[in-house]
Amino acid sequence: MKNSEFNYKKYVKPNFQPKNFTNREWPDKDITKAPIWCSVDLRDGNQSLPTPMSVDEKMGMFKMLLDVGFKEIEVGFPSASQTEYDFLRKLIDENLIPDDVKVQVLTQSREHLITKTFEALKGCKNAIVHLYNSTSVLQRDVVFNMDKEEIIGIAVKGAKLIKEEAAKYPETNFQFEYSPESFTGTEMDYALEICEAVMDVWQPTSENKMIINLPSTVEMTTPNRYADQIEWFSKTIKNRDCVSISLHPHNDRGTSTAAAELGLLAGADRIEGTLFGNGERTGNLDILIVGMNMYSQGVDPELDFSNINKIAEIYKDCTKLPIHERHPYVGDLVFTAFSxxxxxxxxxxxxxxxxxxxxxxxxxxxxxxxxxxxxxxxxxxxxxxxxxxxxxxxxxxxxxxxxxxxxxxxxxxxxxxxxxxxxxxxxxPQEIFNLFEKWYINIETPYKLTKYKISSVDSDSFDVDSNNIETNNLLLEAVINFNGHDYTIKGTGNGPVDAFSNALMQQDEEELKSLKNYKFVHYHEHALGEGSHVKGVAYIQIDTGCTEPYFGVGISENINTAAISALMNAINKSYIKMDVN
Incomplete structure (x- = not known):
């Protein structure tokens, strides 16, 4: 029965696209180089866990992110949690941050939070301070009940406070980042206005760029629309050479990967995301997927996923989250074919x-x-x-x-x-091999080859199991057991298998007459393994007039023995009814 609440008419297509934007260039471009990557596993990813990571777990994740090659890592929201604060202090006090790595911290535009954030960063060599406030129409209306100017006031006040606090810590190389949160639900003109207002406070230069992060905090439309927003913004923002455009896509519509890739084509310089897509609701962009997509197209992602099993193990240990079996590149089944x-x-x-x-x-x-x-x-x-x-x-x-x-x-x-x-x-694999043995190799009834000899027709004596005699004209003598009785057969031929087959065809013994009821179809052999004592394996196909042919396989260090055994197995198989169990 249909749920009466399931009604698409309650939803309205959002329309926050740039106006009169017709000269888009991103559809004709290709990704040719890696962006700046920023992992937010330790902040955005961590805040979405049912049980957030401990300091030790965050440390394990941090070390793994360094090994992968991240140069920018958002380590937390130090003013919002004691664990976050303690973790950042541990990194700094124990000198665990490499000189070429920037740690990023998040803060709201509130004075006491900004002050504590800078206290937590004291002594850090390189840091990104990330300021955000919500700018969308919906947030302005129902959350803050503020107009546009009041929301800009929040951003500008926070930007000024950050600049003032940073001046107190000259030993640290700071970079500033601003996010108009819920960018995808914000009018483009207004998003540009508030970002430029923050720029006016921070006064970025081409040598010390400001990061403007344009998050798809909630994925609201198709990836091409997000790309339009990014390209318009990138082309319209003033002093573009002083700005690094960053993306932070979420996955509400399941298209964060496409949104990120099209956003790069549209002019973005940087991407924030997590490994394996951990994050609020349906998660953040999975950086691993975007990076490996580049790799598979011959582009260096500048991240090292060559030991993906170890990365996945650390992730699962630290987050207590599983990884789906069909997760691209990583899942247990992604390199597996059943079809x-x-x-x-x-x-x-x-x-x-x-x-x-x-x-x-x-x-x-x-x-x-x-x-x-x-x-x-x-x-x-x-x-x-x-x-x-x-x-x-x-x-x-x-x-x-x-x-x-x-x-x-x-x-x-x-x-x-x-x-x-x-x-x-x-x-x-072992079950398959056991079935192969049962079906083609270990078939010793109703006929069993007890022993055989081969020699040249002109020879006075037999050479048992010889590999070295001429095969132009061989004589074979063999003993076959049937129902507990031994029968001797003889035959000649141009090879061991031919001589054995001819010997079977010449039998008049009532018990052995049925051995004649086949036609030889195909023979194939190859070495099994390597070394001085390598075994040979022989395959023989016969036709008994039935719908399907019969096959036998023989294995021995002597290829003659392997071939004759293969023929006997094929013949025996034609007389017994086998099932797969």
Whole structure:
């Protein structure tokens, strides 16, 4: 039954776009370099946690952010919380902030908060003081009940106080940042007016730029509209060379990544966000995604995510939040294919790249090399009831070294699929290998090869299991056990398998007559592993006139033994009914 409250008519499309803006340039641009990155994990991300981080947890996160390569890190709101204050003092007192890193702190435009913020920063070498106040139509109306001039007064008063306090700490290199909070719900002309009013107080220069942060505090419209706002603002603000335009997108509409990328095209210089998108409501922009998107397009993000598993582990330990299995680049399943067609294409792409010795990464369905992030190729293909022949073949080759003939892959893929379906779960590589052994290798009934000898037809004696005799004209003698009785067979041929097959075809013993009921179709062999005692694996396909062919596999350090065993396994398989369980 439909919920009567579910009614789209209660919503009105917001309209805070720049007026008569027709000369937009961002649609024709590409991202060619990394922005200035500022992590707000320790402030914006932390304030949204059910249980905020302790000082020790914040320290663990801070060190990880340094390792990733962040040069600007918002460490907290020191005037609003004792934990935030203590953490900042610990960083400064213990000299834990590298000389090339700026710590950023947030404050509202209130005198006692600004004063305490500067006290917390005493002794810091490089700091960004971030002032904000809400400017949107809705906030002015229902939260503050103030007009435009009164809201500008709040911003200007805070800017003056910050400038006065900064003068008391000449040992610190300060940079100032202003955010018209709820920028996306603010009239563009008014957003420009209030930012320029703050600029008039701070008097930024091209050598000491002021940061103007234009936050999508609440994502209210499509990313292209945000890009229009950013480009208009960037082109219209006075003294543009004295300003660093910063973005702070939230993810209410699920499009923060697109908003950030289009905002960069529109002229932004800097981005604030968190790792894995932690933040209020649906979260902040995920900096990792934007950075890795650049990386996958051949642009240096100037952040190092090469050990993504460790980064994710620290994040989860510090925040107590999970990471979704489908999270781009990081989730447990993002480099995993279950679909049969995807698996087949990935397997072929990997083999093609290896055989060609290519450096440039081009593999179907894998826009990024998992090794770049410290992930393993074994994670790429996993098998369930949706998987096809390529997936099982990839697992057998990559995990165990078995390079099945193409015709065999189709039928083994069906076996694996039926097994996964009957179990109702994904199959592990070992479970797949066990199924392979059962289906093609360990088949010793109804016929069992006990022993054999091969020699040249012209030789007076047999050479058991020889690898070195000429194969032009071989004589083979073998013993086959059936129902507890041994039967000796003999045959000649141009190779061990041919001689063995001919020996089977010549049998008149009633118990062995049925061994003639096949046609030899295909033979394939390869080494299994490396070294002086490497084993060989042989694959044989036969046709018995049934709908599907039969395959057998043999393994031995002697390839003749492997080949003959493979034929016996194929023949035996044609006589027994096997199930996947």
């Amino acid at each position: 049969g067609s995807h698996q087949d294409a990935i397997r072929k792409g990997m083999k093609a790249r290896e055989s060609r010795g290519e450096y440039v990464w081009q593999v179907p369905y894998l826009p990024l090399d998992p090794h770049d992030l410290g992930r393993e190729y074994k994670e790429i293909i996993r098998i369930n009831s949706q998987s096809g022949k390529g997936g099982a073949a990839y697992i057998m080759e990559s995990e165990f070294g078995y390079n099945m003939p193409k015709a065999m892959q189709k039928y083994f893929g069906k076996v694996v699929k039926r097994r996964s379906d009957s179990m109702g779960k994904e199959l592990s």
